[in-house]
Amino acid sequence: MKRSTFVATGAATGGALVLGFEFAPSGRITSFADAATTRLVGFVTIAPDETITIVQPQAEMGQGVQTSIPMLVAEELDCDWSRVRVESFPAIDKIYNNPAFGIMGTGGSSSVRGWFMPARKVGAQARAMLVAAAAQKFGVAASELRTQNGVVYHDASSRKATYGELAGAAAALTPPADVTLKTHDKFTLIGKPVKRLDIRDKVDGRAQFGIDVVVPGMLYAAIRQSPVFGGTVGHYDEANTLKRPGIKKVVNLKNAVAVVADRFWRAKSALDALNISWSDGPNASLDDAKIAADLKAALDDDASAAVAKQVGDAAAALKGAAKVVSAEYHVPYLAHATMEPMNCTAHVTADSCEIWAPTQFPGPIVQVAQRFTNLTPDKIKIHQTYLGGGFGRRANMDFVIQAIMLSQAAGAPVKLIWTREEDVQHDVYRPVSTTRIKAGLDSTGNLVAWQQRIASPSIFGMNPGFGPPQKVDDSSVEGSADKRYSIPNFLVDYVRKDFAVPVFFWRSVGNSQNGFFFESMLDEVAHAAGKDPYEFRRALLKDTPKLLNVLEMTAKLGNWGKPLPKGSARGIALCESFGSTVGEVAEISVDKGNTLRIHRVAVVIDCGTVVNPDTVVAQMQGGVNFGLTAALFGAINIAKGRVAQHNFYDYQMVRLANAPHIDVEIVTSSGPPTGVGEPGTPPIAPAVANAIFAVTGKRIRTLPFVKAGFTA
């Protein structure tokens, strides 16, 4: 059999099928390098031993995409799932672009949403080619054939042929442009809990993360960046450092100094001994007090406010309201603190650039590398690895650019590793945000007016590469402005106020703070109306059956209204984000010493069609703990222009002892799939805060809870 393979861009949603030919198999399928294999539609390789290798282009950072995307292909291919292998992290190619972004990258809870149709189409095309090959072989019409578990059958003549037998002939055919996808009732794989294909590698140390990359001749780098945002390097003791064993180079990157050595620990120790002095620049006096004062002033800055959403006349309705409830809420900056610290390996020579990175966005790295090396894209090779957590952090390019510059300076492959302290102090942060909300009730306790202003830095404004600037940054108001409760007079507006602290996408983005603002305030309003917070929400959702269903299921799973011992209570919250609706009930207790325990969280999600239910459950569990960590402990404080936190001892995480038991129920739906990686996070902070109010009568309007005197 010939090693010819072909590639089609049929992956792009609705795009024309463009065929190209590729005469060498991808170098990454090393195990098949000597076997005759064929690759169908750029994604499917079938070996004579019936092993099916499916290319999976999305970043695997724990969300299970390495299993769910191949499931989509395999479903339509009708192959034997037990023979499926995954080829992850393929070379950069436009056929692997995330259909949701038009570039290879992972974020915005978009992987399954983006690939749901294109990946199935790939599977269906490959299947159609195998059927056509069988039709030729048997001399019958394709319509007389059926497929099952990797075999094509001609029942009339009791003949059959396996995919492995047919693959060579199939590869010579043209993929059909039009294929019919299965109706949902025919799914045999989608919707079943499938064991994740990456788990085996993650229990014995063999999974390769970015930090584990080893390249021949590789050096290691440790880096220290200006503690003050915007500061630059002053002076350091280079001569003495170079005398230490194994030290190759000290590199001044203007806002950072790096030491390159033959081992990481030598680089890191030498860096500690460098005695760097810094020139702090214009931000050296920035602190929390100034940020809070500026945000407070922004709340009164009517002239700068831009309307995000307006229905009716909130101001007039407030004037006529029988009762007005007002409050201000505030959340701090947050770091991502991925478990694997930032790192990247780069090897730049005069005519090549190779990069190994735990990145969410391998696609744009090509452009970044072009800019820093002046090489053409064909000279630039990106290797993606497993990510030890992403949460949005690894869509940023800072650590990649540093590795490129360090390899250029050292003239060798360099693996750059940040310490945890660098990671905490030089993250790109979830923005600080402040809001003022006024809600009006009529004489029977109905919510008739909601007026809310949000003041915060703008992620899109401060990261212009990620989209055109908007008058109202969606990422600042999502989770408030797009709420779907029936409130006849509703206004959310926004005042942008940036600071020198860099901001970025953090799991669930604006929903992370707006979910807390809105769902806590709604609880306040329910209590002011003398109503049960669950029933109050129900009444506001009578025109939104999808949300109402999730709310009611959540109350049921969360035992809403059932008696609890003294000192315990439940809180409820409902948030929509990334197209999904998630309700959560938190069951908590607070003892006399103000120790807060979160015993159980009930989660219900409606995320449309579910591909792998077990990963949806896992993402809800993880999303809750992520949001809970922020609600309980999370705060990045700014003092003297720098981050006050350093490491996990002062940037605390939820651990096993304070992690709740989390029960998850998934709504049965045949709607289009919606986001899963992020939507579990927003409801937990308000659910717990509302429960705290129910137990203690104390309303928490500023996160985290530990700042309000609670311990966990």
Place this chain on the structure above:
Amino acid sequence: MKLSVNGKTVNVDDAPDTPLLWVIRDSVGLTGTKFGCGVAQCGACTVLVNGEATRSCSVPVGSVAGKHVTTVEGLTKGDTLNRVQQAWVDAQVPQCGYCQSGMIVATTALLAKHPHPTDAQIDDSLTNICRCGTYDRIRVAIKKAAGAA
């Protein structure tokens, strides 16, 4: 100096005050043991030293001379997982997986000491951080592994 790692003697020339973690990763070349914090806070770097769960980022290599170091790679016999690893697969614990080497090694040490640990014993000895929040499944897997003992 000579080190015993996963039953093999290896020679390393790192300075004795180098943290065991970096010797294991960069000199011995076993990368299953992870760097998470460097200050004994997260447990990603947990290895067994003479059977005791030890945060290798905060132990100088000089102090383990003559002792037996076991990393996550040393828990498998050939391709066969130990019962903790198997329970981790069965309960589908890992998400990103980065913390899980440390979790599995720490659990292996816990079960050696307390074959049927109580929740309180689990909470006290598994103080490792999982940023992906897999804690519920970790507890399930520990109990599964204990049951399989």
